[in-house]
Amino acid sequence: MESKALHIIKIGGNVIDNSENLYHFLKDFTALDGYKILVHGGGKVATQLSETLGIEPKLVDGRRITDVETLRIVTMVYGGLINKNIVAQLQRFGTNAIGLTGADGNFIRTKKRPVKTIDYGFVGDIDKSSVDSQAIARLLEAGFTPAFCALTHDGDGQLLNTNADTIASALAVSLSTLFETTLIYCFEKKGVLMDVDDEDSIIRDIDPAGYEELKEKQIIHSGMLPKLENAFAAIASGVKAVVIGKSDDLGELKNGRPFGTRLSK
Numbered sequence: 734m735e736s737k738a739l740h741i742i743k744i745g746g747n748v749i750d751n752s753e754n755l756y757h758f759l760k761d762f763t764a765l766d767g768y769k770i771l772v773h774g775g776g777k778v779a780t781q782l783s784e785t786l787g788i789e790p791k792l793v794d795g796r797r798i799t800d801v802e803t804l805r806i807v808t809m810v811y812g813g814l815i816n817k818n819i820v821a822q823l824q825r826f827g828t829n830a831i832g833l834t835g836a837d838g839n840f841i842r843t844k845k846r847p848v849k850t851i852d853y854g855f856v857g858d859i860d861k862s863s864v865d866s867q868a869i870a871r872l873l874e875a876g877f878t879p880a881f882c883a884l885t886h887d888g889d890g891q892l893l894n895t896n897a898d899t900i901a902s903a904l905a906v907s908l909s910t911l912f913e914t915t916l917i918y919c920f921e922k923k924g925v926l927m928d929v930d931d932e933d934s935i936i937r938d939i940d941p942a943g944y945e946e947l948k949e950k951q952i953i954h955s956g957m958l959p960k961l962e963n964a965f966a967a968i969a970s971g972v973k974a975v976v977i978g979k980s981d982d983l984g985e986l987k988n989g990r991p992f993g994t995r996l997s998k
């Protein structure tokens with residue numbers, strides 16, 4: 734039996750922080766056919782609120798050190814403010830979205846990151862058994878569009894902060910056993926660029942060997958490094974396609990025009 738198509742689309746903090754870009758993206762997201770899941774970050778908004786409240790934000794390699802105070806902030810920002818606004822806007826466009834943390838429906842259960850050299854605090858790591866793909870599939874088949882934020886739980890009453898790129902990749906890997914899954918990372922640039930400051934320098938295809946070369950030449954750095962690690966992990970584990978592109982251009986996918994950077998095995 735041919736499996737049904739599923740798009741898992743992640744948007745990052747810079748898109749969420751700009752109401753015009755977010756509006757445009759959610760409209761294009763609604764126009765995409767078939768089963769869909771949205772995953773959103775919001776790191777930028779969490780950092781801004783931390784600073785406003787006088788709690789110094791601490792990030793190591795793009796991962797937030799999440800102490801008790803910071804967990805309260807990210808719970809309010811990701812699970813409340815951002816998630817509920819996105820759901821309300823999707824409803825306006827006609828997408829029957831349901832806003833979720835990983836604790837809701839026990840959809841994503843993680844383990845608190847063990848302390849090695851750094852104590853990340855309340856950060857949850859995903860493993861192979863974290864995602865309940867069958868339960869999420871039932872939600873999709875009932876007509877809902879899940880919108881996941883970057884919060885998971887440990888099954889013992891503790892919410893945990895989990896990077897949104899990683900959540901999107903883990904959902905894609907797990908659901909690819911049930912659906913023909915495409916994972917799309919949307920952010921504020923046109924894709925992976927040869928020169929971060931030149932939107933016309935887009936690289937259309939990257940394979941693992943090309944990725945190593947780009948890393949070595951430091952053409953890829955900062956937030957793009959963990960994003961591509963997650964993306965290649967997904968491709969290696971059964972996800973049909975992974976694409977990285979600009980949130981404003983998502984409509985090109987529906988029109989069959991080139992969109993962003995495509996990863997290959």
Ligand SMILES: Nc1ncnc2c1ncn2[C@@H]1O[C@H](COP(=O)(O)OP(=O)(O)O)[C@@H](O)[C@H]1O
Pocket residue numbers: 744745746747748774776795919920921922924925926927928929952953954955956957958960
């Ligand atoms: N070669 C590259 N092409 C595009 N972006 C890059 C590249 N290398 C590094 N980056 C950086 O990666 C960032 C995206 O990562 P991140 O901020 O984690 O995304 P998100 O908005 O999805 O959270 C971009 O804003 C850009 O500054």
Ligand SMILES: CC(=O)N[C@@H](CCC(=O)OP(=O)(O)O)C(=O)O
Pocket residue numbers: 744745746747773774775776777779795796797807856883894895896897898
């Ligand atoms: C553990 C960890 O780092 N979690 C992330 C979750 C949010 C996120 O991933 O947001 P963006 O996609 O907008 O960066 C954080 O708190 O920043």
